Amino acid sequence: MSRACTFDGCTVGETGVCALEHDPATCKHHVAAGDKAIGSADEVESESDRAEPTDDPGAPVLEKPAGAASFPSSRTLGPDFVSSMMGSRYVTVVGILGDPESGKTACLASLYLLVSNAQLEGWSFADSRSLIGFDEIARGAREWNEGEPPEQMTVHTEMADDRRPGFLHLRLLRQADGRRVDFALPDLPGEWTTELVCSARADRFDFLKSAEVIWVVVDGRALMDRERRQGVISRLGQLAGRIKSIFDGEIPRMMIVVTHRDHGELSESIETRIAAELAKRDVVARICQIAPFSECGDVRAGFGLSELMEATVEQLRCEVDFWPSSAPEEGSRSYIAFRRDR
Ligand SMILES: Nc1nc2c(ncn2[C@@H]2O[C@H](COP(=O)(O)OP(=O)(O)OP(=O)(O)O)[C@@H](O)[C@H]2O)c(=O)[nH]1
Ligand SMILES: [Mg+2]
Numbered sequence: 001m002s003r004a005c006t007f008d009g010c011t012v013g014e015t016g017v018c019a020l021e022h023d024p025a026t027c028k029h030h031v032a033a034g035d036k037a038i039g040s041a042d043e044v045e046s047e048s049d050r051a052e053p054t055d056d057p058g059a060p061v062l063e064k065p066a067g068a069a070s071f072p073s074s075r076t077l078g079p080d081f082v083s084s085m086m087g088s089r090y091v092t093v094v095g096i097l098g099d100p101e102s103g104k105t106a107c108l109a110s111l112y113l114l115v116s117n118a119q120l121e122g123w124s125f126a127d128s129r130s131l132i133g134f135d136e137i138a139r140g141a142r143e144w145n146e147g148e149p150p151e152q153m154t155v156h157t158e159m160a161d162d163r164r165p166g167f168l169h170l171r172l173l174r175q176a177d178g179r180r181v182d183f184a185l186p187d188l189p190g191e192w193t194t195e196l197v198c199s200a201r202a203d204r205f206d207f208l209k210s211a212e213v214i215w216v217v218v219d220g221r222a223l224m225d226r227e228r229r230q231g232v233i234s235r236l237g238q239l240a241g242r243i244k245s246i247f248d249g250e251i252p253r254m255m256i257v258v259t260h261r262d263h264g265e266l267s268e269s270i271e272t273r274i275a276a277e278l279a280k281r282d283v284v285a286r287i288c289q290i291a292p293f294s295e296c297g298d299v300r301a302g303f304g305l306s307e308l309m310e311a312t313v314e315q316l317r318c319e320v321d322f323w324p325s326s327a328p329e330e331g332s333r334s335y336i337a338f339r340r341d342r
Contacts, residue, residue, distance in 0.1 A: 005029045076133040076166030079207055082184045085129070085169070086210070091182045093167075094312060095208045095252065097239065098217030100190030103259030103292060105154040107217065107305070108168060108187055109138040110292030114302045115172065121306040126180050127171040134168055137187060157189045163204055172309065181313050197238050202246050213253045213312050214243060220260035220289065223270055237277040244281055254278075254285040255311060261291035262299040286311060 004013030007029040012018050024030045077085075085091055098104045112134040114120040128134060140154050159166060165186040173180050186207070195201040208214065216239060222228045236256065243251055256274060258266060271287050278285055288311060290304035 075130060075136070076187065077130055077169055077184075078164060078166070081129075082167050082169075082207075083210075085182070085184070089182060091184050092213070092313060093184045093207065093211045094186075095205075095211035095214040096186055096188065096217065097193045097196070097214065097243075098190060098257075099193055099219070099235075100156065102190060102217045102219045103257075104190070104217045105137050105157050105187055106259065106292035107215075107257065107290065107308075108134070108185055109140075109154050110302050111170070111305055111309070112138050112168075114305060115170070119302065120172075120309070122175050123172045123306060123309060124175060125171075126173045129169040130167070133166070133187075134170075137168075157187055159189060165204065165207055174313070183309075183312075193239065196242050197235060200242060200245070202242065205246055208243070208246055208252070211252045213255060214251070215255050215257045215308075215312075216240075216285070217257045217259060220258040220266065221263050223258060223266060224264050229270065233273055233277050236274060237280060240278050240281045240283040240285075244283065251283065254283060255308075256285050256287045257308065258287060258289045259292060261289045261303050262294035262296040265289065 004024075005011075005018075005027070007019060007027075010019035010029065012024050012027075012030060016024070018024050018027055018030065020027065020029070022030075082091065082093065086093075096104050096107070111120070115123065115125045118124060137154060137157075140152060165188055167184045167186050170183045170185065171180055172183065192204055196205065216236065218232060218236065222232045240254070243254070266287070266289060274287065275285075288304060288308045290308055291299050291301065292305070294301040294303065
């Protein structure tokens with residue numbers, strides 16, 4: 001086949017003789033090839049324009065594209081990115097607070113590891129804009145030393161910018177009803193919470209105003225230790241008070257996320273004491289016990305995370321009657337006013 005003809009074996013382009021003994025001007029193979037040849041001639045020309053032969057053997061083969069990469073960075077996302085995402089779809093922002101070493105990063109790393117292995121019961125992975133960010137915090141948990149788990153599954157969180165929170169994004173599909181939920185989950189250093197409690201430094205927590213739910217992460221071992229327990233419960237009360245002062249009125253739903261469930265279960269009396277301490281600040285919170293990682297065979301790593309995600313999204317949006325019945329009023333413009341009060 002020549003460049004002037006699509007028929008296999010025809011060399012009309014080079015010899016001028018058609019292999020099918022047709023008139024080249026009317027042969028359908030020749031005509032089609034002619035069209036193509038025009039396009040390919042342009043292409044060849046533009047290619048030769050682009051790939052100027054160069055004497056330097058180390059020179060780049062391709063030119064650098066003029067435009068910026070179209071994908072956003074997939075490390076942790078800044079508040080601006082999250083707010084632009086919120087402009088296009090419903091995003092559930094979760095405020096995650098808690099003292100250093102309480103298990104905040106472990107929650108996120110374990111969540112990512114579960115969902116990436118299709119082991120988060122009731123949920124499956126739909127998307128993430130911060131896969132590298134998740135991968136970075138989960139890396140420690142994956143690097144085992146000759147079959148021995150690492151001493152620390154996650155490392156202390158440090159922020160590149162001490163004033164702006166970094167978010168991780170995860171879109172999950174709820175299997176029960178096929179609903180897709182976008183979560184924006186900040187991974188903050190515990191010092192931010194310590195400073196909020198001790199010195200009321202709240203400027204970095206502006207993003208909490210967009211949060212649907214606030215998780216206050218607590219190390220379950222401290223709550224189970226008789227000597228440390230009262231101190232931890234009092235601090236929870238102080239933190240609830242600080243959170244209230246950030247908001248003028250109602251605060252978002254609060255959840256006390258107790259980690260290290262593998263070290264034991266909280267007794268009912270401890271839960272009652274926590275509830276009583278929060279009630280002093282007029283705050284009601286649900287308590288969820290989880291074990292992002294586990295050192296005990298009875299409780300699996302990832303215990304309670306599926307329930308935690310379920311509890312995070314429940315009651316987010318109240319069910320509305322699709323078309324409530326009401327007696328029509330003259331001039332009330334019911335159609336336009338529908339849902340305006342919700
Ligand atoms: N066995 C067990 N270990 C846990 C659990 N939760 C967290 N850890 C471990 O506790 C340590 C501290 O957890 P992190 O998640 O890094 O704590 P953090 O709250 O993010 O701490 P900062 O980043 O310093 O604020 C890590 O080594 C975790 O592996 C749990 O439920 N069970
Ligand atoms: Mg951390």
